[in-house]
Amino acid sequence: MSGGGTLTTFLLYIVAVLGIAVAANRLLQQRNFLSEYFLGSRNLGVWAFALTFAATSASGGSFTGFPSKIYTHGWTLALWIGSYMVVPICMMGLIGKRLNQIGRISGAITVPDVFRDRFESPRFGLLTTALLVFFMSFNLVAQFKAGSLILGTLLADVDAFHAVSAVVGASLVPHGVEATYFTCVITFGIVVVLYTTFGGFRAVVWTDVLQGVVMVAGVLVVLPLALHQVGGLESATRELSEMTPPRTGTVTIVSNVRSTAPVRVGQGTWAWGEEGQLFRIARSASVAPGDRADLPVVEITATSQIQRVAADHSATWLAQELRLIDPRVEGYAYGDGVAGAYVSAPGPSRTDPDGFLPLSLAFSFFIMWAIAGTGQPSHYVRLMAFRDARTLRFSIATVTVYYSLIYFPLVIIFCCARILLPGMEAESDRIMPATVIFLTENAGLSWLGGLVIAAPFAAVMSTVDSFLLMISSSLVRDVYQRNLNPQARESTIRSLSYGVTLFVGAGAMAGAVDPPEFLQDIIVFTGSGLAACFLAPTVFALYWPRASGTGCMVGMLSGFGTHLAMYAAGIVVNDSFFRPVRVFDLDPIILGLLVSFLVTAVTIRLTAPPPVQIVKKFFHQPE
Amino acid sequence: MAFHSTFINARREAIIICLVWLVAALWSVPYCYSAGYHLPPGEPVQTIWGIPEWVVWGVAVPWLLADIFALWFCLGYMADDDLGEGEVPI
Numbered sequence: 001m002s003g004g005g006t007l008t009t010f011l012l013y014i015v016a017v018l019g020i021a022v023a024a025n026r027l028l029q030q031r032n033f034l035s036e037y038f039l040g041s042r043n044l045g046v047w048a049f050a051l052t053f054a055a056t057s058a059s060g061g062s063f064t065g066f067p068s069k070i071y072t073h074g075w076t077l078a079l080w081i082g083s084y085m086v087v088p089i090c091m092m093g094l095i096g097k098r099l100n101q102i103g104r105i106s107g108a109i110t111v112p113d114v115f116r117d118r119f120e121s122p123r124f125g126l127l128t129t130a131l132l133v134f135f136m137s138f139n140l141v142a143q144f145k146a147g148s149l150i151l152g153t154l155l156a157d158v159d160a161f162h163a164v165s166a167v168v169g170a171s172l173v174p175h176g177v178e179a180t181y182f183t184c185v186i187t188f189g190i191v192v193v194l195y196t197t198f199g200g201f202r203a204v205v206w207t208d209v210l211q212g213v214v215m216v217a218g219v220l221v222v223l224p225l226a227l228h229q230v231g232g233l234e235s236a237t238r239e240l241s242e243m244t245p246p247r248t249g250t251v252t253i254v255s256n257v258r259s260t261a262p263v264r265v266g267q268g269t270w271a272w273g274e275e276g277q278l279f280r281i282a283r284s285a286s287v288a289p290g291d292r293a294d295l296p297v298v299e300i301t302a303t304s305q306i307q308r309v310a311a312d313h314s315a316t317w318l319a320q321e322l323r324l325i326d327p328r329v330e331g332y333a334y335g336d337g338v339a340g341a342y343v344s345a346p347g348p349s350r351t352d353p354d355g356f357l358p359l360s361l362a363f364s365f366f367i368m369w370a371i372a373g374t375g376q377p378s379h380y381v382r383l384m385a386f387r388d389a390r391t392l393r394f395s396i397a398t399v400t401v402y403y404s405l406i407y408f409p410l411v412i413i414f415c416c417a418r419i420l421l422p423g424m425e426a427e428s429d430r431i432m433p434a435t436v437i438f439l440t441e442n443a444g445l446s447w448l449g450g451l452v453i454a455a456p457f458a459a460v461m462s463t464v465d466s467f468l469l470m471i472s473s474s475l476v477r478d479v480y481q482r483n484l485n486p487q488a489r490e491s492t493i494r495s496l497s498y499g500v501t502l503f504v505g506a507g508a509m510a511g512a513v514d515p516p517e518f519l520q521d522i523i524v525f526t527g528s529g530l531a532a533c534f535l536a537p538t539v540f541a542l543y544w545p546r547a548s549g550t551g552c553m554v555g556m557l558s559g560f561g562t563h564l565a566m567y568a569a570g571i572v573v574n575d576s577f578f579r580p581v582r583v584f585d586l587d588p589i590i591l592g593l594l595v596s597f598l599v600t601a602v603t604i605r606l607t608a609p610p611p612v613q614i615v616k617k618f619f620h621q622p623e
Numbered sequence: 624m625a626f627h628s629t630f631i632n633a634r635r636e637a638i639i640i641c642l643v644w645l646v647a648a649l650w651s652v653p654y655c656y657s658a659g660y661h662l663p664p665g666e667p668v669q670t671i672w673g674i675p676e677w678v679v680w681g682v683a684v685p686w687l688l689a690d691i692f693a694l695w696f697c698l699g700y701m702a703d704d705d706l707g708e709g710e711v712p713i
Binding site: 076078083086095104232233241363390400412619621623 | 624625626627628629632633636643647651652656661662663667670672673675682683685689690697701703704706
């Protein structure tokens with residue numbers, strides 16, 4: 001790919017995003033500040049509402065983690081993502097209309113506002129704020145890291161990027177942090193924090209629209225390229241059905257005596273073993289004369305893949321000065337040596353002897369995407385912001401078509417990538433950009449690569465900006481204005497909103513410079529934790545006139561406690577917080593939701609009914 | 624005193640959506656389990672348009688039907704309820 005072309009595409013994209021923020025800020029000057037800055041004046045139309053909802057929901061995981069899983073486990077990912085057939089109607093239709101109505105009746109701008117006003121309980125508002133800030137701060141740091149990694153991949157071939165990183169690396173980079181990664185964190189952070197702070201909710205929505213278009217366009221461009229280059233889907237699935245999963249482990253690379261200078265081994269280098277095995281080296285290293293290095297590898301076991309690599313003239317092979325010896329590899333815990341593992345369920349798994357998607361997990365994911373997805377507060381904010389019921393109806397229809405155009409085609413694309421790009425298991429998070437570059441270069445459309453790779457970057461940006469605004473709105477509106485200074489002037493609120501958004505964004509950026517290791521695990525933990533806390537109290541608050549504030553608060557805390565307990569127990573049972581205990585082999589979110597719904601219902605029954613005027617206000621026709 | 628029509632309609636629509644989710648789950652997961660899990664190794668997988676047959680009947684077809692239902696539900700069934708005024712007091 002042309003580095004200049006990619007850079008130009010990227011810069012154009014950034015200019016467009018910042019331009020949107022400027023336009024949104026002009027609109028902000030003409031409206032009620034708080035309502036416009038945090039809720040877009042509750043006036044989103046069909047396209048804006050549909051695409052901001054879709055883009056926020058499709059985080060970076062849709063374009064990095066999901067393709068990586070398809071590549072690694074094959075067609076079983078169609079079932080893993082299968083509940084997306086009902087995700088739009090569930091996430092938007094289950095609570096959208098009532099949440100929007102209650103928001104209007106109470107004048108709520110934020111999610112804590114809704115709970116506080118629905119139950120006339122400042123304590124409930126503060127509890128909601130505390131849980132939101134707790135979960136979303138962790139998630140924000142993880143999303144910053146994801147965005148920076150994607151940006152690094154996007155700009156990997158751009159000479160100017162490496163030049164800037166070298167300059168930055170010489171002066172600013174903390175010890176132990178890669179200069180390129182640091183440059184990406186700073187770039188990503190400054191852009192997102194600037195346009196979110198300056199433009200508020202309206203800028204976030206408009207950039208989401210732009211990002212939503214980029215995402216679907218990327219998928220629709222790549223799908224025919226993948227099908228054409230793999231020789232049709234029939235051919236791809238037939239080859240997949242004959243493939244066996246690779247083996248993974250380490251090898252020793254030794255330097256021949258004739259070498260005089262250190263020889264570099266790049267990530268992705270191919271090498272033959274002494275018994276004719278084919279290995280792909282998974283980490284870069286430099287081997288000094290007479291020295292040796294132990295490196296992680298993937299051993300290709302499928303004959304068709306070995307032939308494909310052997311015939312690939314662009315493949316990079318181990319330098320002649322080096323030799324590969326002593327492979328120590330082991331097969332997958334499920335699917336080792338089994339032809340057909342990639343076209344059947346539960347799919348091959350390196351670590352789990354029951355396979356990637358045992359029945360219990362398949363059912364868990366059907367609940368997780370559709371039902372737990374409904375309980376995400378970042379979606380609540382959007383559901384409070386659409387203009388009218390007609391907008392909701394047309395938006396659900398739009399997102400239904402939109403998701404169908406993205407998720408099932410992604411399964412097809414990356415099953416094809418499994419054939420076209422062998423041996424990327426050890427770096428499968430890079431499979432999306434690697435596939436795009438491979439397909440567009442082969443088709444002579446290198447210029448298109450930069451635009452398509454922008455899709456995952458756009459997905460992360462649209463998630464980060466939403467979370468950033470949610471945290472700052474909770475602090476400004478729910479803590480400061482509603483508890484500390486109810487008489488605050490609009491100019492004070494305005495300055496505070498800008499300042500807090502900037503401060504939270506800068507904090508997340510600083511956290512991402514040396515981020516926690518378990519990126520995807522943090523995202524899963526926070527997403528499922530939020531659903532365990534919020535879904536049951538929300539459903540009861542919206543649909544049960546008898547619901548009491550105490551009952552919903554206790555239910556919220558029970559969901560939080562149950563979910564957290566499953567993860568904490570993982571430290572004792574599985575030696576890791578991020579390997580939670582699974583009761584009946586179900587994901588912790590299932591137990592969290594069950595307990596939360598049960599405890600909320602029982603506590604509501606045991607506590608006094610809400611005052612009549614509250615029930616009248618939110619459930620009855622106005623007199 | 625009568626309940627607000629928006630509340631009544633939203634509750635009815637939410638119940639229908641829950642039933643749709645249940646039907647989708649009870650179709651997709653059990654069908655895929657019976658037709659797509661633990662296939663005999665080495666045997667050619669049956670495909671339709673290049674997609675494994677179990678994925679077609681277990682995921683693609685219900686997905687298509689769910690889309691058709693969702694479009695009808697949103698565009699032809701859901702009520703255009705009055706959600707109230709949009710002004711936010713400061």
